[in-house]
Amino acid sequence: MSPEFNLIAKYFTRATPGADLGVGDDAALLRVSEGHQLAISVDMLVAGTHFFHDAAPYDIGWKSLAVNISDMAAMGALPRWATLAIALPEINEPWLAEFSRGLFACADTFKVDLIGGDTTRGPLNISVQIMGEVTIGQALRRDGAKPGDDIWVSGRLGSAALGLAHLQGKTVLNGEVAEHCLLALHKPSPRTALGLALRNKATSCIDVSDGLLADLGHILEASNLGAVVTLESIGCHDHLRSHLDESIIQQCILAGGDDYELAFTAPQSQRNAIEQLGRQLNLPISLIGQTTENPGIRVSYKQNMLDISKKGFDHFG
Numbered sequence: 001m002s003p004e005f006n007l008i009a010k011y012f013t014r015a016t017p018g019a020d021l022g023v024g025d026d027a028a029l030l031r032v033s034e035g036h037q038l039a040i041s042v043d044m045l046v047a048g049t050h051f052f053h054d055a056a057p058y059d060i061g062w063k064s065l066a067v068n069i070s071d072m073a074a075m076g077a078l079p080r081w082a083t084l085a086i087a088l089p090e091i092n093e094p095w096l097a098e099f100s101r102g103l104f105a106c107a108d109t110f111k112v113d114l115i116g117g118d119t120t121r122g123p124l125n126i127s128v129q130i131m132g133e134v135t136i137g138q139a140l141r142r143d144g145a146k147p148g149d150d151i152w153v154s155g156r157l158g159s160a161a162l163g164l165a166h167l168q169g170k171t172v173l174n175g176e177v178a179e180h181c182l183l184a185l186h187k188p189s190p191r192t193a194l195g196l197a198l199r200n201k202a203t204s205c206i207d208v209s210d211g212l213l214a215d216l217g218h219i220l221e222a223s224n225l226g227a228v229v230t231l232e233s234i235g236c237h238d239h240l241r242s243h244l245d246e247s248i249i250q251q252c253i254l255a256g257g258d259d260y261e262l263a264f265t266a267p268q269s270q271r272n273a274i275e276q277l278g279r280q281l282n283l284p285i286s287l288i289g290q291t292t293e294n295p296g297i298r299v300s301y302k303q304n305m306l307d308i309s310k311k312g313f314d315h316f317g
Helices: 003-011 057-074 093-110 159-167 175-186 192-200 212-223 247-255 268-281
Strands: 036-046 078-088 113-121 125-135 150-154 204-208 226-230 261-266 285-292 296-301
Touching: 036 057, 057 078, 057 093, 057 125, 057 175, 057 192, 057 204, 078 093, 078 192, 093 113, 150 268, 159 175, 159 247, 192 261, 192 268, 204 212, 212 226, 212 247, 212 261, 212 296, 261 268, 268 285
Parallel strands: 078 113, 226 296
Antiparallel strands: 036 125, 078 125, 150 261, 150 285, 204 261, 226 285
């Protein structure tokens, strides 16, 4: 057996009960449930751009799949299958063992089967394609928001970005705050249960990967709307809330990215249902603003408008 196929067999092959045929052939064979559409997305993680070269391989494995599962959550789709294409500078057995352990820990948590992929030699680069199922006509899209809709966001924003700033030496965190922020950065938890529950409530949805304002902007552009958002209303860790006057904290919350929470719009008539949903899922869900017919996003803090010229991460910026 060649080194490549030995690597695949040793680290990335196991039973795939959700597929008719998984790893080991020229293609996988899948059977989509009756009355469902196939939702497909792909993300690429590049060493030095999306994670540090010396990042823990377990964390890289977890995150490389989690960020894709988050896309399924944003579509209201149930994640089912994934493929992995990975370029490796060399065959590093201890690194691969930890990477695959993190990848499959995430796969087990969210019941996703790894059904195929590819390996090659090159600078460390990880590309995961995710596939899921959504009932026909019930997918959450970006283009469905209406004027006057409420704008909501799940979880607590800004922690991952603050953790990254800590690693980059831009700020210093200690104790529980550092632990919380680094966990948010390295091990995001996709909101699949929320996405599924929003299918009959939300008018649009997106996952917050590049920053709240950038990603909310995608909804507004697709729906031809604007928005007014209140900074104080956005859920965040107590440490961030106690430092809301600081520009770095505002930047982390509004534009930091790597949150992998869901931002969505819904009619005001759904407020009670969404608040109840947050209690059922034991998940903070914050009402942060409303959509408007006037284009653009305006953000207020203490009744003053903020400068939001920096809106989020740009891969080519």
